[in-house]
Amino acid sequence: PYERPPLSKEAMTGEVPAIKAITSEELLAERSIRHIRSVRAVAIDRAAHAVRLSDGSSLPYDKLLLATGSLPRKLPMPGLGERCVYLRTFNDALAIRAHLNPKSRIAIVGGGFIGLELAASSRKLGATVTVIEAQPRILMRGVPAE
Template identity: 80%
Template sequence: PHLPYERPPLSKEAMASDAPEIKAIASDAILAEKSIRHVHSVQAVTIDRAAHAVRLSDGSVLPYDKLLLATGSTPRKLPMPGLGAHCVYLRTFADALAIRAHLTPGNRIAIIGGGFIGLELAAAARKLGADVTVIEAQPRILMRGVPAEIAEIIHDTHVAEGVDILCGDGIASIADDGRQVRTTLAGGREIVADLAIIGIGAVPVTGLAAEAGLTIDNGIAVDAELRSSDPDIFAAGDCCSFPLAVYGGRRVRLEAWRNAQEQGALAARNMLGAG
């Protein structure tokens, strides 16, 4: 329902502020000035590659010469029974508002996952006076994100701010009784929280592309110009995997704001024939 907006602030500024706001990428006026039509509150239902058309949930059809899929990713779900309304994920502005309401002095917040999202939320929660425990199954935080030396500095900074970080221990069970969430670790320790925020990675949104018969390989598979297996369909951002020369052409998928921004611009140029 909203204008396109920045997601990174949802785990940072939007959490730490008294009144979270959407950071829109552009206003309605700027979009109109650039001759960009913004269609909101509808979903793309199917891609008809033969007809070069996208069918929308309101019954309308959008024809295309070139099509860009920038469907992003969604939070990876914790595959365990016992999750309830107090076990939440962060992806949208609505999610941010719901989480922010719980970040109050004395409230107990359990964060499952010691990656960027989890640690940013931990910092915001501590700033607002909540008690925070971070649970990370890997031997250290930011295992995929940064080298051990940097992770150690970040770990120590969080601990100094009052965050309890538990690494190297998996979750045996989780139970949300409607009032609080009890997380039992494999080692036997129990963490009781008023809210459990799950941040264990993301999965690319590829359903529309898969149903259209496009090649999927850890995301929508694209070439170096971001072109999918259909020469008239491109993909960019979290939803696509692309060959990276520095890794000998191995396919990579990057869940990062900068990558999405730069790939969006690259896809636009190549859709216009820049090669």
């Protein structure tokens, strides 16, 4: 896991951001957190308070938190193909950056922090930008109206 703000800022404007990890193996160990790599949770046995893992092992728990991450909402429009990209990873940022120049016209769906940062970075590179937001105003979920 890494900090994502550089994806819509430095990666867009050509500065290569240092990918800053949110945590490290040392910090996890220091806090008595066991990090299990390369397995998936495949079943939950609520009666036994255990999670079955893809390698066949089972992990007991007292309390269980499901933190599945998220996926972007895909635009339900046929024919977008490679003209529609989603910003989730560093590679996504590089792919978007490759299309940004003073002749670019870009539409950004989402007027939250990431969408607006991407819009600002795109403008900095000379692109024409339109931000499309479904809410009555931008940053509606992130900041108060005032």
